[in-house]
Amino acid sequence: MRLSRLATPSLALALLALAVPAHAETDAEKGARWWGHVQAIANDGMEGRGTGTPGYDRAADYVIGQMRALGLKPMGVDGYKQPVAFVEQVILPDQSRAALVGPQGEVALATPGDIIFSGSGGPVPELVDAPMVFAGYGLHLPEAGHDDFAGLDLKGKIVVVLSGGPATISGASKSHARSERAQWLAEQGAIGLIALVTPKQVEIPWGRRVALASAPALYYADTALRDTRTAFLGAQFDPAKSALLFAGTGQDFEAIAAAADASAPVASFPLAVRLKAQVAAKRRDLSSPNLVGVLPGSDPKLRGDYVVLSAHLDGYGVGTPIRGDAIYNGAFDNASGVASLLEIARALQEGKEKPRRSILFAFVTAEEKGLLGSRYFARRPTVPQKSIVADLNFDMALPIFPLTSVTPIGYDQSSLGQDAAAVSAAMGLPITPDPFPDRNVFIRSDQYAFIREGIPALFFKYGFKAGTAEADTEKAWRANLYHSPFDDLNQPVLPEQSAKLNDYVTAVTLRVANAPARPTWNADSFFRRFAE
Numbered sequence: 001m002r003l004s005r006l007a008t009p010s011l012a013l014a015l016l017a018l019a020v021p022a023h024a025e026t027d028a029e030k031g032a033r034w035w036g037h038v039q040a041i042a043n044d045g046m047e048g049r050g051t052g053t054p055g056y057d058r059a060a061d062y063v064i065g066q067m068r069a070l071g072l073k074p075m076g077v078d079g080y081k082q083p084v085a086f087v088e089q090v091i092l093p094d095q096s097r098a099a100l101v102g103p104q105g106e107v108a109l110a111t112p113g114d115i116i117f118s119g120s121g122g123p124v125p126e127l128v129d130a131p132m133v134f135a136g137y138g139l140h141l142p143e144a145g146h147d148d149f150a151g152l153d154l155k156g157k158i159v160v161v162l163s164g165g166p167a168t169i170s171g172a173s174k175s176h177a178r179s180e181r182a183q184w185l186a187e188q189g190a191i192g193l194i195a196l197v198t199p200k201q202v203e204i205p206w207g208r209r210v211a212l213a214s215a216p217a218l219y220y221a222d223t224a225l226r227d228t229r230t231a232f233l234g235a236q237f238d239p240a241k242s243a244l245l246f247a248g249t250g251q252d253f254e255a256i257a258a259a260a261d262a263s264a265p266v267a268s269f270p271l272a273v274r275l276k277a278q279v280a281a282k283r284r285d286l287s288s289p290n291l292v293g294v295l296p297g298s299d300p301k302l303r304g305d306y307v308v309l310s311a312h313l314d315g316y317g318v319g320t321p322i323r324g325d326a327i328y329n330g331a332f333d334n335a336s337g338v339a340s341l342l343e344i345a346r347a348l349q350e351g352k353e354k355p356r357r358s359i360l361f362a363f364v365t366a367e368e369k370g371l372l373g374s375r376y377f378a379r380r381p382t383v384p385q386k387s388i389v390a391d392l393n394f395d396m397a398l399p400i401f402p403l404t405s406v407t408p409i410g411y412d413q414s415s416l417g418q419d420a421a422a423v424s425a426a427m428g429l430p431i432t433p434d435p436f437p438d439r440n441v442f443i444r445s446d447q448y449a450f451i452r453e454g455i456p457a458l459f460f461k462y463g464f465k466a467g468t469a470e471a472d473t474e475k476a477w478r479a480n481l482y483h484s485p486f487d488d489l490n491q492p493v494l495p496e497q498s499a500k501l502n503d504y505v506t507a508v509t510l511r512v513a514n515a516p517a518r519p520t521w522n523a524d525s526f527f528r529r530f531a532e
Contacts, residue, residue, distance in 0.1 A: 030343065031495030034502065037066070037339030039489055041313075042331040049330060050317020051218060051366045051373075052088065052286035059313055063291055063338060063363050070345045072293030072361060075382050081289035084365060084376045085221035088284050089119035091213065095280035102273035103248045112213035114241055115194075117279050118234035119217030120370050121182065125231040128277040130191055132158045132245070136266040137165045138195075139177045140184055143526075144169050148268050155189035158233065158275050160245055163197045164260035164438055171437020172413060173526045179443040182234060183227040192233030192275070198257040199239045203439060203478055206238050211320040212483060218369040221285060225376065233279070248272030263438075288314070290373050291363040292382050295348055297513065299356035306360045306387050307513050308455075309344060309505075310374060310446045311337035311394040312367030316483060325485035332487050337394030338363055340502050347506045355513035357389065367395070367446055374446035378453045389518045390416060391457035392509060393447035398462055399498045400477055401470045405432040405463030406504060409441055413525040414456035416512065423507045429500075432463030435471060454531030456519040460505055462497075 040062055047055030064080045076082040096117065098109040109115045117124060136148035138161025146166060149159075161181070165174040182193055197203075220226050237245065243253040249272050259266050291313065297303030315330030329335075341361055348355060360383065364373035381388060406429050411417035417431075424431050434441060442448065447457035464470035481487045512519060521528035 027496040027499040030499035030502070031497070034339045034343050034498050035493065035495040037342050038331055038335045041338055042329045042335035042489055044327050044329065046329075048317040048319070048328040049313060049315040050216075051314045051369055052086065052288040053317055055317065056288060056314055056365070060289060060291055060363075063313060063342070066342050067291070067293040067345070067361065070342070070349055072295055072345060075292040075294040075360060076289070077382060078289075080291050080293055082292055082377060082382055083287050083289045084373055085285070085287050086218040086366065086372065087221050088216045088218055088286050089124065089281050090216045090283075091117050091119045091124070092280040092282060093213065096278060098275065098277040100244055100247075100273040101276050106276075107244060112210050114238050116209060116213045116236045117277075118236070119281060120219055121232060121234060122219050122226050122228055123231050123283070124279045124281050125191065125233055126279060128158070128192060128233055128275060128279070130156060130158050131274045132160055132194070132271040134160045134246070134269055134271055136268045137162060137260070138181055139165055139169070139174060140181070141169060141173060141177050144173060149188075152268055154185060157190050158192035158194060159185055159190050160194045160196060160271065162256065162260050162266060163195070163201045164263060166265075167263040170526070171434060172410070172442045174438065175440045175442040176526065178440060179448070182232060186228040186230060186232050192235065194235045194237055194245070196237055196242050196245075197239050198260050200257070200261045201438070202239055204483060205479060206240065208484060209236065211322060212316070215316055215319050218366055218372055220372065220376070225379070233277070245271060245273060288365040288373070290365055290377050292377070293361045295345065295355065295359040295361070297356050297358040298354040302356045303358050304387055305357040305389050305518065306383055307355070307357055307509060308360045308362055308388055308391040308450065309341050309394070309509065310362045310364060310391055311341045312365070312373065312446055313338055313363045314365050314368055314373070316368055322485050328483070328485050329488040331489055331491065332398055333396040333482065334367070334394070336397060336399070336498065340394045340397070340498065340505070343499075343502045344506050344509065347502070348509070351506075353510060353514070355510055357513040359509065359513060360388070364446055371446055371449050374449035375452070378449040378455070385453065388450070388455050390512050391447050391450035391455055392505060392512070393445055393457060393459045394505070395445040395459065397460060397498065397501055398474060398477060399494045399501075400492060401462065401464070401473050402494070403429065403462055403497045403500045405430045406501070407432050407434055407461040407463045409434060409459035409461060410447060410451070410457055412522070413527055414521045415519045416456050416458050419508055419511045419515070419519070420458060423504060423511060427504055427507065429504055430463070432465060435464060435466040451527050452530060456521060458508070460501065462501070
């Protein structure tokens with residue numbers, strides 16, 4: 001990344017001034033107001049804000065009220081709302097069956113105890129009886145000289161893949177390949193995909209994933225929007241039992257997992273067992289809205305361009321009880337991001353410097369179901385798509401340790417990285433690269449929906465390095481609170497640190513909105529192709 005546009009001392013002062021309203025509130029005061037929004041959105045009365053539920057609609061009413069009070073103009077198709085039509089699909093484990101069939105006979109699998117079937121993407125196939133192949137990391141990146149599927153017969157097969165990838169390939173490229181994998185495999189004639197995670201790379205304990213397996217999945221009602229047009233089986237497998245899939249091959253899963261943990265080469269080969277499964281599901285239609293408001297730009301020549309600020313409003317709703325609590329409040333994931341957008345809107349309204357381009361605030365639905373709300377908005381925006389110059393996304397920033405650096409995911413892909421670097425220099429918040437690029441963060445939040453449409457984007461996280469106390473704190477939060485009922489209003493939080501990050505993103509927003517030129521993809525960015 002070129003840093004030729006780093007801030008000068010005078011620019012540093014200007015950037016700081018842009019982010020501070022005339023009455024110069026303290027970080028503690030701004031943090032308290034931010035936390036007040038989180039409390040309003042993530043209290044038990046919102047029932048976890050599940051997509052298409054009354055709790056989500058109540059939270060949407062709160063956000064609409066705040067946008068109206070802040071003077072943001074409606075920019076949906078129905079006032080502030082942009083409805084999205086979905087089909088809800090719930091896998092019925094008590095009516096589903098699965099087994100591995102091979103030379104040693106049939107091994108029954110518990111559903112969802114051993115294998116979890118995915119209800120996302122489209123209708124699940126009711127019956128499956130198919131051979132399987134192991135495709136290493138499952139990365140189709142021929143332009144990077146890597147293709148785990150080369151030489152494999154995929155037609156009519158279930159493809160098994162493992163987490164990780166070569167260290168020589170960027171995390172963003174690997175993440176993108178994983179995101180596009182199911183669609184590509186379906187086009188090659190494969191009928192399913194089983195994703196394995198090595199025991200050392202587990203982020204969410206398997207027991208928690210089993211608890212989430214009963215949560216409703218969604219896919220688009222409009223078949224034209226789906227990645228796969230035919231029934232395709234998606235599944236996860238218990239990391240502790242993954243060796244079952246390799247029985248009869250002469251291959252040691254423990255050794256394969258160790259190679260993956262070291263980013264070493266992993267071979268692809270046919271498996272000796274086949275999967276036999278009956279997958280039962282129930283379905284219903286539902287609708288849930290994205291919420292869109294706009295702060296019009298101050299420059300008549302540039303106000304037709306839009307900088308999008310995005311955050312998902314939805315959560316997991318009410319689910320499997322854990323220690324007696326069934327409400328998955330989603331305080332940090334992602335009431336915190338919604339609150340940050342509201343605070344940035346306030347700062348932009350009250351600041352002396354006004355954005356020349358228009359600022360579009362998109363509070364999207366169904367992120368937890370596969371970025372469905374943001375993908376719908378990015379593909380069918382309420383403004384001309386070519387007028388969107390950038391997306392700046394908030395999701396689960398985690399104010400659980402002091403903000404001493406920032407990680408704007410995607411900063412190495414476009415000129416937005418130079419904008420972030422300039423603000424970092426001005427505010428004394430250096431940029432730290434993503435410490436765990438194989439966790440797929442690049443594709444796991446709503447900025448990726450815009451990137452797929454050729455729109456440069458950033459996703460803001462607290463910066464930390466692997467092997468530090470902050471990394472241990474973040475890992476513990478993910479292992480114990482992430483996607484659980486305990487991501488609630490009772491957990492430790494540092495609101496004043498969120499105020500600092502909000503100021504940082506406000507300054508980045510203003511820099512992008514007021515620049516003479518639109519953001520551009522870096523010449524060497526893999527994602528530049530989507531803008532061509």
